[in-house]
Amino acid sequence: MSLELRGVRKDYGGVEVLHGVDLVGHPGEVLAVVGANGAGKSTLIRILAGAQPMSAGEMWMDGERVELRSPHDAHARGIRTVYQELTLVPQLSVTENLLMGHFPRRRGGLIDWSAAHARAGELLESIGFGAIDPCTVAGRLTVARQQMVEIAKALVDEPRVLVLDEPSAVLAGSDLDSLFALIRRLQERGVLVVYVSHRLAEVLELATSIVVIKDGRIVETTEPARTGENELIRLMAGRRLEQIYPDRRAGHGEVRLSVSGLTRGGEFEDVSFSVRSGEIVGLFGLVGSGRSELARCVFGAEPASAGQVHVRSGAEPASVDQGRARSGAEPASAAPEHVRSGAEPDRARSGAGPAVRTGAESPPADPARARARSWAGSLSPGRARGRSGVVGFRTPAEAIAAGLALVTEDRKRTGLVLGMSVLDNITLTTLYSATRGPLIDTGLRRGNVNDMIDRLGIQPSGCASMPVVNLSGGNQQKAVLAKWLLAEPRVLILDEPTRGVDMAARVDIYRMIDDLARQGLAVLLISSDLTEVLGATDRVLVMNQGRITGDLRSDQTTEDEILAHSIGRTA
Numbered sequence: 001m002s003l004e005l006r007g008v009r010k011d012y013g014g015v016e017v018l019h020g021v022d023l024v025g026h027p028g029e030v031l032a033v034v035g036a037n038g039a040g041k042s043t044l045i046r047i048l049a050g051a052q053p054m055s056a057g058e059m060w061m062d063g064e065r066v067e068l069r070s071p072h073d074a075h076a077r078g079i080r081t082v083y084q085e086l087t088l089v090p091q092l093s094v095t096e097n098l099l100m101g102h103f104p105r106r107r108g109g110l111i112d113w114s115a116a117h118a119r120a121g122e123l124l125e126s127i128g129f130g131a132i133d134p135c136t137v138a139g140r141l142t143v144a145r146q147q148m149v150e151i152a153k154a155l156v157d158e159p160r161v162l163v164l165d166e167p168s169a170v171l172a173g174s175d176l177d178s179l180f181a182l183i184r185r186l187q188e189r190g191v192l193v194v195y196v197s198h199r200l201a202e203v204l205e206l207a208t209s210i211v212v213i214k215d216g217r218i219v220e221t222t223e224p225a226r227t228g229e230n231e232l233i234r235l236m237a238g239r240r241l242e243q244i245y246p247d248r249r250a251g252h253g254e255v256r257l258s259v260s261g262l263t264r265g266g267e268f269e270d271v272s273f274s275v276r277s278g279e280i281v282g283l284f285g286l287v288g289s290g291r292s293e294l295a296r297c298v299f300g301a302e303p304a305s306a307g308q309v310h311v312r313s314g315a316e317p318a319s320v321d322q323g324r325a326r327s328g329a330e331p332a333s334a335a336p337e338h339v340r341s342g343a344e345p346d347r348a349r350s351g352a353g354p355a356v357r358t359g360a361e362s363p364p365a366d367p368a369r370a371r372a373r374s375w376a377g378s379l380s381p382g383r384a385r386g387r388s389g390v391v392g393f394r395t396p397a398e399a400i401a402a403g404l405a406l407v408t409e410d411r412k413r414t415g416l417v418l419g420m421s422v423l424d425n426i427t428l429t430t431l432y433s434a435t436r437g438p439l440i441d442t443g444l445r446r447g448n449v450n451d452m453i454d455r456l457g458i459q460p461s462g463c464a465s466m467p468v469v470n471l472s473g474g475n476q477q478k479a480v481l482a483k484w485l486l487a488e489p490r491v492l493i494l495d496e497p498t499r500g501v502d503m504a505a506r507v508d509i510y511r512m513i514d515d516l517a518r519q520g521l522a523v524l525l526i527s528s529d530l531t532e533v534l535g536a537t538d539r540v541l542v543m544n545q546g547r548i549t550g551d552l553r554s555d556q557t558t559e560d561e562i563l564a565h566s567i568g569r570t571a
């Protein structure tokens with residue numbers, strides 16, 4: 001199926017975001033669309049999917065002019081779209097999600113469940129996703145597996161055009177290989193694949209042609225043989241990126257986060273590790289390794305069945321202990337004598353770098369930080385509650401009060417309240433800290449948010465009052481980060497923080513994480529991007545089947561070694 005867009009324009013409430021886009025794709029082609037956050041890729045996808053009308057322009061398929069008035073129209077023409085956001089019904093099984101509306105029936109109209117599961121199983125098998133059990137409830141699958149089911153759903157009846165929006169963002173290892181193999185098979189069958197991704201290495205590997213979109217305009221049409229990653233970044237960002245990952249330093253402070261023997265039946269077992277002040281520790285694991293579940297448990301969002309989580313209040317600057325090697329192999333038993341499990345009053349948080357303090361300190365030079373500090377001073381303390389054999393946080397509120405922050409991987413479901421403004425979202429965890437007497441200080445609140453918008457380069461720049469749902473995906477991700485940075489944590493857990501974020505913005509995020517660590521924050525960076533997990537950290541923990549199987553210094557290991565630990569294939 002050949003597909004052509006001619007002069008496509010789109011405006012939202014009078015603001016034009018696509019300014020006359022021309023695009024041509026042919027059967028069997030993998031047409032990659034790359035661009036910075038907010039460039040207009042998703043808008044283009046929504047137009048192709050019939051989810052939004054173009055304001056002007058034309059669409060042609062196989063030489064015929066078509067008008068898509070709804071997703072149903074696009075579907076009828078053989079166009080299937082898999083969005084970044086998951087659309088599965090979490091309470092239903094994989095089979096139900098896949099075959100909704102197409103269930104095989106017995107005589108009398110009853111659904112033939114065994115035939116349905118068999119058909120779903122065959123479909124998954126035929127596209128190389130046979131590792132997914134069709135009977136599983138979709139909500140129990142990891143985000144990666146759910147993403148794979150989303151893709152399978154688009155293939156239930158033969159598509160002619162398959163639009164994939166960041167399909168690999170949550171996939172790694174063999175799942176990623178399965179996706180690539182699937183795309184090649186679809187190509188052979190003459191399907192036109194439109195592939196939107198920020199992962200440029202992938203784009204260069206898969207694409208037959210690449211279009212670069214910048215500020216709503218196509219600025220280049222090229223192919224992998226004629227370009228490279230640096231050139232694409234330059235075209236997308238309008239600047240060269242000298243260095244992607246900041247240089248990390250050797251010394252770190254005292255242990256800030258200490259996890260010991262943490263167990264949650266069926267998900268992870270006997271997990272022990274620690275993160276020091278000033279240290280960035282990566283956590284890498286493939287689908288099903290238990291890394292995100294572990295993060296949620298450390299954060300009090302899921303109960304543990306055994307083990308301990310301690311967040312140390314910390315009173316020394318991050319620069320102490322500079323001489324100590326960052327071996328990271330420190331056992332959790334090295335946890336400090338003085339541990340915090342959410343019981344201490346907030347004043348115990350003073351002196352731990354930028355992220356933790358009360359008004360007792362001398363004011364910081366940066367007025368933005370000064371404002372933020374005064375917020376943190378009135379956070380209510382958490383309460384310590386022990387269960388038999390378990391010490392940790394029972395709720396995220398306790399964890400937050402103790403100085404923990406978790407940027408979750410699924411921003412739409414657990415990171416943002418989509419119906420609320422950017423301002424309300426960013427101040428969700430700190431709302432009652434920005435007070436003057438009994439009243440919320442709206443000026444202080446807005447000032448803090450605008451500072452964060454500037455600091456993280458959230459686009460468009462005056463977006464505080466916009467519904468967060470109207471931000472582009474990458475900018476939504478930055479809004480989640482902003483929310484947690486305002487909470488001034490002493491331990492920051494980031495689960496896939498650069499998912500959906502363009503390369504230039506990633507570099508800004510790496511730099512920001514590095515700055516925070518240098519100021520004393522302890523950072524746990526969960527990522528399925530091997531290059532990132534190696535480049536942006538001091539040490540990498542590897543998880544396999546719910547256990548930590550590797551603890552490696554980032555400057556002394558390789559992607560292959562990490563991968564080997566993640567599949568249990570070490571010598």
Ligand SMILES: Nc1ncnc2c1ncn2[C@@H]1O[C@H](COP(=O)(O)OP(=O)(O)OP(=O)(O)O)[C@@H](O)[C@H]1O
Nearest residue numbers: 012017037038039040041042043470471472473474
């Ligand atoms: N519903 C909407 N109302 C107003 N503006 C919108 C809406 N949806 C998108 N925009 C704006 O349109 C522009 C393009 O957004 P789009 O989501 O298409 O970018 P993108 O290239 O997909 O970015 P990302 O890589 O971050 O997903 C952005 O400035 C965004 O804020």
